[in-house]
Amino acid sequence: MKKSLLFVILTVFLLFNLVGNPVSETEDSNNLTVYVYDSFVGEWGPGNKISKDFTSKTGISVDMISCGTAIQLLQRIESEGDKTPCDVVIGIEDSSILDSSLFSKVNSSINLAPTLKMDNNLVPFDYGAYSFNVNSNILEKKDWPKSLEDLTDSRFENKVILIDPRTSSTGQGLLLWTISAFGEEHYLDWWKMMKDNALTIADGWSSAYGLYTEGEAPIVLSFTTSPVYHAMYEDSTSYCSIPFTDGNYKLTEYGGILKTSKKQDQAQQFMSFILNEAQVDIATANSMLPANADTILPEAFNYADRPVKLFQLDKKYIEENLDKWLKDWALAMTE
Amino acid sequence: MKKKDLFYKISSLPAMVILILLFLIPLTGTLSKAFIVEGHFSFQQIIACLLDSYNLRVMAFTVKQAFLSTLLSLIIGFPGAYLLAKFNFRGKKAFRSLCTIPFILPSILVVLGFVIFYGNNGFLNNLLMSIFHLSNPPLKILYSFTAVLLAHSFYNFPIIINFVSNQWELLSDHPEKAAATLGSKPIKTFFKITLPRLMPSIISSCSLIFLYCFTSFAIILVLGGGPKFTTIEVEIYNLAKRRMDIGGAASLSIFSLIVSMLLLIIYLHFQKKATNQEVLLRPSNIKKTTSSKLKKILIIFYIVLLLFFILAPIISIFARSFITASSRADQIKSFTFNSYKEIFLPNQSVRIISSSTQAIINSLILAFVSSITSTILALGLCIGIKHKSSFFTELLVMLPMAVSSVIIGLGYLIIGRYFNSNFFFFLIVLAHTVIILPFAIKSLLPIYRSIPSSLTNASQLFGYSPFRTFFNVELPLLKNAIITSLSFSFSLSLGEMNATLILSNSKFVTIPTLIYRMINSYYFQGACALGSLLIIICFILFYFSQAIGRTNLAK
Numbered sequence: 001m002k003k004s005l006l007f008v009i010l011t012v013f014l015l016f017n018l019v020g021n022p023v024s025e026t027e028d029s030n031n032l033t034v035y036v037y038d039s040f041v042g043e044w045g046p047g048n049k050i051s052k053d054f055t056s057k058t059g060i061s062v063d064m065i066s067c068g069t070a071i072q073l074l075q076r077i078e079s080e081g082d083k084t085p086c087d088v089v090i091g092i093e094d095s096s097i098l099d100s101s102l103f104s105k106v107n108s109s110i111n112l113a114p115t116l117k118m119d120n121n122l123v124p125f126d127y128g129a130y131s132f133n134v135n136s137n138i139l140e141k142k143d144w145p146k147s148l149e150d151l152t153d154s155r156f157e158n159k160v161i162l163i164d165p166r167t168s169s170t171g172q173g174l175l176l177w178t179i180s181a182f183g184e185e186h187y188l189d190w191w192k193m194m195k196d197n198a199l200t201i202a203d204g205w206s207s208a209y210g211l212y213t214e215g216e217a218p219i220v221l222s223f224t225t226s227p228v229y230h231a232m233y234e235d236s237t238s239y240c241s242i243p244f245t246d247g248n249y250k251l252t253e254y255g256g257i258l259k260t261s262k263k264q265d266q267a268q269q270f271m272s273f274i275l276n277e278a279q280v281d282i283a284t285a286n287s288m289l290p291a292n293a294d295t296i297l298p299e300a301f302n303y304a305d306r307p308v309k310l311f312q313l314d315k316k317y318i319e320e321n322l323d324k325w326l327k328d329w330a331l332a333m334t335e
Numbered sequence: 336m337k338k339k340d341l342f343y344k345i346s347s348l349p350a351m352v353i354l355i356l357l358f359l360i361p362l363t364g365t366l367s368k369a370f371i372v373e374g375h376f377s378f379q380q381i382i383a384c385l386l387d388s389y390n391l392r393v394m395a396f397t398v399k400q401a402f403l404s405t406l407l408s409l410i411i412g413f414p415g416a417y418l419l420a421k422f423n424f425r426g427k428k429a430f431r432s433l434c435t436i437p438f439i440l441p442s443i444l445v446v447l448g449f450v451i452f453y454g455n456n457g458f459l460n461n462l463l464m465s466i467f468h469l470s471n472p473p474l475k476i477l478y479s480f481t482a483v484l485l486a487h488s489f490y491n492f493p494i495i496i497n498f499v500s501n502q503w504e505l506l507s508d509h510p511e512k513a514a515a516t517l518g519s520k521p522i523k524t525f526f527k528i529t530l531p532r533l534m535p536s537i538i539s540s541c542s543l544i545f546l547y548c549f550t551s552f553a554i555i556l557v558l559g560g561g562p563k564f565t566t567i568e569v570e571i572y573n574l575a576k577r578r579m580d581i582g583g584a585a586s587l588s589i590f591s592l593i594v595s596m597l598l599l600i601i602y603l604h605f606q607k608k609a610t611n612q613e614v615l616l617r618p619s620n621i622k623k624t625t626s627s628k629l630k631k632i633l634i635i636f637y638i639v640l641l642l643f644f645i646l647a648p649i650i651s652i653f654a655r656s657f658i659t660a661s662s663r664a665d666q667i668k669s670f671t672f673n674s675y676k677e678i679f680l681p682n683q684s685v686r687i688i689s690s691s692t693q694a695i696i697n698s699l700i701l702a703f704v705s706s707i708t709s710t711i712l713a714l715g716l717c718i719g720i721k722h723k724s725s726f727f728t729e730l731l732v733m734l735p736m737a738v739s740s741v742i743i744g745l746g747y748l749i750i751g752r753y754f755n756s757n758f759f760f761f762l763i764v765l766a767h768t769v770i771i772l773p774f775a776i777k778s779l780l781p782i783y784r785s786i787p788s789s790l791t792n793a794s795q796l797f798g799y800s801p802f803r804t805f806f807n808v809e810l811p812l813l814k815n816a817i818i819t820s821l822s823f824s825f826s827l828s829l830g831e832m833n834a835t836l837i838l839s840n841s842k843f844v845t846i847p848t849l850i851y852r853m854i855n856s857y858y859f860q861g862a863c864a865l866g867s868l869l870i871i872i873c874f875i876l877f878y879f880s881q882a883i884g885r886t887n888l889a890k
Contacts, residue, residue, distance in 0.1 A: 039855065068836075075579055079748065158475075164562060166573035199455070200478040201561030203553070207446075210857040215456030216477075326573075331389050333562040334396075 032266050033063045035077065037070045037091040039286075046285035050278045057273070060266050069204075070169055077102070077258070087261035088270055092122060092254045093169055094315065103256040104264065108272040113293045115250070115310065122254035125274050126288035129248040129307045130173045131224040131241045132160070138218035145219065147246045148181050152193040161208045161220040162194065162201045166326055170205040174221050175329060176318065177249030180311035184321075188332045201333075213239075224248060224304050225287040231300040232284060240303075247309035253288065342801040347719025347728060350712035350772065358735055358769050361746030366592070369585035384586035390570070394590065397566040400480070400555070401548035404487035408544050409537070411488050411644070412495025414637050419496065420503035422634070430638070431496075432877035433645055438493040439826040439873055441847040442553040443854055444866045448648030449486055449558060451655050451863075453477050458651055478560030486554045489644065491544040498540035499533060502609050506532060535609035542602040546595055550739055567591050572741045581745070588742045595737030596730070603729055606781065649870060656863035674864035688853060688861040694844040695868065698829055701760075701845060705767035706775075706824035710817060712768065713775035717783045718805060729776075736773045740833045747837045759839055766834040771824045778823055782816035783809070822880035826873045 041047035041064050051062040065086070067073040070093050077084055103121040116124045132151065134144055139159070145151040151160065163171035178187040199217040202208035212220035224241045231237055255274060257267040274282070279290040283297060287304075290297070372379050384390055419431060437445070452458050453476045460472035467473070476482055510532075514524045552568045567587055575584035659671045678691040720729050735743070747766060786809055794804040832847040839848070846869050853862035 038852070069576070071576060071579075075576070076748070078579075162561070164556070166562070167556065167569070167576075198561060200557070200559075203556035206855040206857065207557050210854060210859065211450065211454075213857050214450060214454065214859065216450065216454050327389065330562060330565065330573075334389070334392060334565055335563075 029263060029266070030059060031061050031063060032087045032263060032270055033065060033085045034088045034090060034270070035067050035073055035086045036064050036089075037073050038066045038068055040064070040091055041066045046278065046281040049281050049285075050274070053277065053281075054270060054273050057277070058266075058269055060269065062270070082260055084258065084260060086258055087263050087267045088255065088257055090125070090255040090274065092256065094119070094252045094254065094312075102258060102260075104259045104261075106255075106257060106271045107268055108275050110275050110291075111293045113289065113291055115312075116252060116291055119254060119315075122256040123271065123275065124252045124291040125255050125279075126282050126286055126291055127250065127252040128288040129224045129250050129310060130170065130177055131222065131226075131243065131248050131307070133212070133220055133222045133226055133239060133241045135212065135215070135218045136238045136240055138215065144242055145244075146242075147244045148178065148190060149246070151219075152190065152197060154196070156197045156219065158197065158199045159217050159219050160194065160197045160199060161211055161217045162198045163205060163208050163221050164201050164203055165329060168202075168204040170208075170221060171201075172322075172326075173249055173251055175325060176313050177311060179325065180249060180313050181246055184325075188328060191329065192332060195333075223251070223287065224307055225289060225301070227303045228284070228300045229287045231303045232298065237303060241305055243305045243307045245308065247311050248307040250310040250312045252291075253286075342805075343718060343722040346715040347723075348715070350716045350732070351728070353712070353765060354731060354735075354769060354772070357750065357765050358743075358746070359731070361750050362738060362742070365581070365742055365745045366585050366589060368582045369589050371582065380582050381586045381589060384583060385590060390587065393565050393567055393570050396564065397549060397568075398594075400483060400487075400564070400566065401545045401551075404484050404491065404548040405541050405544045407484050408488040408491040409495055409541060411641070412492035413499065413537075415492070415496040415641060416499035416503060418634060418637070419500040428878060428881050431881060432874055433642075434493050434496050435826075435877050436493075436649065436870060436873055437489050437645060438491070439830045440490075440866075440870070441830050441832045441850065442490075442551075443832070443851055444652065444847075444862075444869075445486060445490060445648065446553055446557045447655075447854060447859065447862065447866070448652045449477065449482065449489075451859075452647045452651040453482070453485075458654070459647075477558055480559065480564065482558040482560070483551075483555055483564060486558050487548050487551065489648065490554075491547055494540045494544055495537075498536045498543075498609075502533060502536035535605040539602045539605040539609060542598045542605070546598045546602070546737060549595065549598070550591070550737075552740070568739055568741065571739050575741050575745060584741070584745075588739055591739055592737065596734075599730060599733050599737050603726070603733065606777075607784070609781070652863045652870070653867045656860060656867050659860060674861045677861065678864060678868070688849070688858065688865070690844050691849060691865055694846050694849045694865070697844060698846040701763065701767065701835075702825045702828040705764045705771060705828045706821050708764060709768045709771040709775045709824050710779075710820045713772060713779050713820060714810075714813075714817075716772075716776060717779050720780065721784055722801075729780075732776055733773045735769050744833060744837050747834060759843065763835055763838050763843075766838055767828045767831055770831060770834060771827050774827055775820045775824050778820040779813065779816050782813060786812055818880050818883055822876050826876055829869065829873065 036045075036047055039045050047064045047066075051064055055061050067076045070091050073089065073091060077086060077089065080086070105121050106118075106123045108123070112124065113127065116127060118124075132145060143155065145153070145156065163174065165171035165175040175187075178190050181187070182190055200211070202211065205222065208220055209222060209226075211217065212222075222241070224243065227237070227239050227241055230239045255271060257264065257271060261267055275292055279292045279295040280297065282288070283290040283295065283301075289301075289304075369381055369384075370376055370378065415434065419427070424430075440448075450457060453474070454460065455472040455475075455477070457477075460474055463469065463473050464471075476485070506529075510528050511524055514528055515521070519527070549566075550568050551566060552572065555564055555566050556569060567590070571584045571587050571591070574580045574587065656674055657670050657672065659669055659673050674688065677688045716728065716732055719725065750762070790808060790812075791804055794808045795801065799807065830847055832845075832851055835843075835845050835848050836851065839845075846865055850862045850865050850869075853859070853865070
């Protein structure tokens with residue numbers, strides 16, 4: 001018994017050494033550490049291609065660390081403080097609250113798409129709009145919803161997949177959308193009226209969109225540009241987005257260089273790469289519109305209908321009220 | 336005498352050090368934020384949190400759903416426990432192994448299995464629609480409270496079957512026979528004599544199930560259908576991860592921790608009681624067959640129903656792994672081996688599924704190392720707990736089971752910062768060990784406690800040191816329990832996702848983290864294929880661990 005125990009212990013220690021370390025972090029100056037949200041380096045994300053292309057262009061290697069959701073990414077930077085190994089952050093959403101003094105100015109000058117602007121040293125790298133998307137195989141075009149208000153109609157009973165604003169940034173986008181469309185006094189009425197129409201209120205965009213592509217419901221909260229993905233990779237045009245007559249809510253994704261980074265030069269090169277060469281890759285992989293107005297897009301982007309009107313709330317206004325809105329929302333929806 | 340004490344004292348030391356460093360310190364660090372308002376110590380935050388009407392509603396719902404889920408699990412599992420304890424039938428081992436599978440599945444996979452089978456566009460509804468020529472799905476099971484209860488009991492009824500059948504098997508049937516001789520009817524005997532004696536295992540398993548449902552997250556959010564079914568765990572997640580209000584999250588966690596601790600204390604108390612009861616060392620009262628025809632029909636009916644309940648989501652996962660929605664016409668689905676080709680011939684694929692072989696190897700090594708580590712540590716702890724009878728140690732060891740995974744996650748985030756990323760495999764093993772340890776203890780401690788102290792005393796009387804007594808006398812008696820502990824720990828580590836996701840960066844893949852990422856990029860076919868492999872591995876493991884265990888019992 002003793003011998004076998006000894007044997008087992010030895011094997012355990014051997015195995016510890018067998019599993020190689022996939023990450024070898026070197027402190028050489030030709031290496032950038034970039035924090036991104038999960039899907040950026042995920043299956044369809046542009047991350048891997050961008051790292052490769054950037055390295056072959058400049059010789060600087062890139063370590064992309066996926067930090068969970070966009071919110072968790074921020075959390076990580078804040079909790080790591082001065083000690084963070086991170087040089088560049090990619091994927092901060094405009095509704096996220098962040099101390100802007102963390103970032104140094106990005107020097108790249110590009111022709112930004114209309115309505116986009118620099119925000120406290122953070123640079124937009126892509127943008128899009130939240131929208132309700134339909135599966136045209138299940139729902140005929142004449143039955144499609146036309147506006148937020150139309151969506152509360154009883155013909156959509158149990159046909160819509162919404163997303164929880166407490167657990168998802170996409171859900172939070174819809175919350176802000178309804179606030180800009182109906183005002184602070186009336187947005188909750190819309191949500192209450194949606195109770196019967198919502199098949200489920202999912203925890204995040206991925207599970208919502210997964211349920212939608214599995215055919216659980218014909219309508220889902222997503223982005224105007226989501227059909228691009230289906231047109232490009234699945235050769236399918238049956239998933240469509242609907243520009244609502246009363247407008248859609250805008251989403252912008254930002255990137256920035258941390259002040260604490262000791263590799264400001266390399267980081268500037270990387271940001272310039274993101275804003276120029278990488279724009280097509282980011283737009284197609286993220287199914288978003290490029291921030292650089294000079295980008296030439298593939299044809300599939302014609303399947304993404306452009307919104308008629310774009311809403312956007314003032315950042316400060318969001319910052320001051322978001323807690324209260326979320327709380328009121330939760331109270332109203334759990335009644 | 337001194338030396339004897341020393342062995343009993345240091346045996347639990349390694350486990351305690353790991354628990355304190357990797358669990359207790361980060362936990363206290365996170366929870367202490369509940370008491371700090373603007374840099375000062377204060378109870379303000381906690382009181383405000385506990386008096387908030389919305390929070391109270393969430394707490395009430397959490398308790399309600401946990402209670403009902405526990406009840407349903409008990410109703411589903413109890414007949415199964417009876418069956419396994421009292422009868423021998425063909426395929427019993429396979430049945431037992433199958434009953435254990437749901438318990439170790441990552442919850443996202445359970446959710447997926449449920450959607451594929453019970454969903455509006457799921458197998459069940461599609462079948463009914465084509466049989467009865469309906470245009471709308473007839474069954475609305477998902478996205479409701481029923482779905483939550485169903486999924487929770489799918490997950491947890493194995494606990495009832497396991498705990499209760501184990502106690503029942505070892506219970507002597509002399510009191511029942513005596514009652515029958517005295518003219519008591521079987522039903523009366525069951526309620527007056529058998530049931531009271533089974534109570535310890537029923538209560539301990541129920542308190543455990545209650546605990547799990549109390550901290551449930553993914554199942555409630557996705558299958559429940561929305562915020563009307565908000566649990567404390569969802570609210571903790573919301574506060575900690577979305578609003579970065581760690582103080583608020585910590586305040587709620589403290590409430591949830593108190594409830595969980597109470598449940599744990601109940602669990603530990605009754606589990607001890609269950610093992611202290613008179614036991615037969617050899618289960619001799621297993622009947623081969625039953626004479627009554629009605630009973631036979633009822634048994635077959637139950638087995639078929641239960642198999643349907645367990646197998647429907649599992650087989651759905653298997654089936655979905657072969658279905659490719661062909662691109663041009665989205666409605667036409669075809670049978671392909673694509674996802675398996677991508678797993679086993681990784682060079683032909685660009686998708687993340689191509690790292691499956693790496694994930695399988697990583698997972699197996701991780702599970703192997705952490706199951707052995709935790710079983711060895713658990714053995715040490717058992718020695719300490721039995722001979723020093725330390726209730727505190729026991730509670731501390733079980734605590735990781737009771738703490739919200741979001742809060743544990745925040746703790747890991749803190750630890751992760753103090754470690755060089757080169758040690759992350761080591762860190763994941765230790766995290767897995769902490770998470771698995773309660774289960775290893777659960778499989779070992781009751782059996783270790785049931786070793787008569789006369790045996791140990793006799794051995795020491797002959798001059799054996801406690802050390803030698805343990806290795807030469809006690810350890811051989813624990814062989815079966817060790818096998819159970821190893822196989823349980825192994826499969827739990829294989830299915831563990833949250834800690835691995837937090838501690839490893841995206842480059843270290845395991846089976847569940849890869850499944851998670853595939854589901855997130857809604858590549859369900861691939862997720863199901865890898866999920867199927869996970870299920871098959873666990874089934875084989877349980878089947879063989881039982882085969883070994885049973886032959887030992889027969890000796």
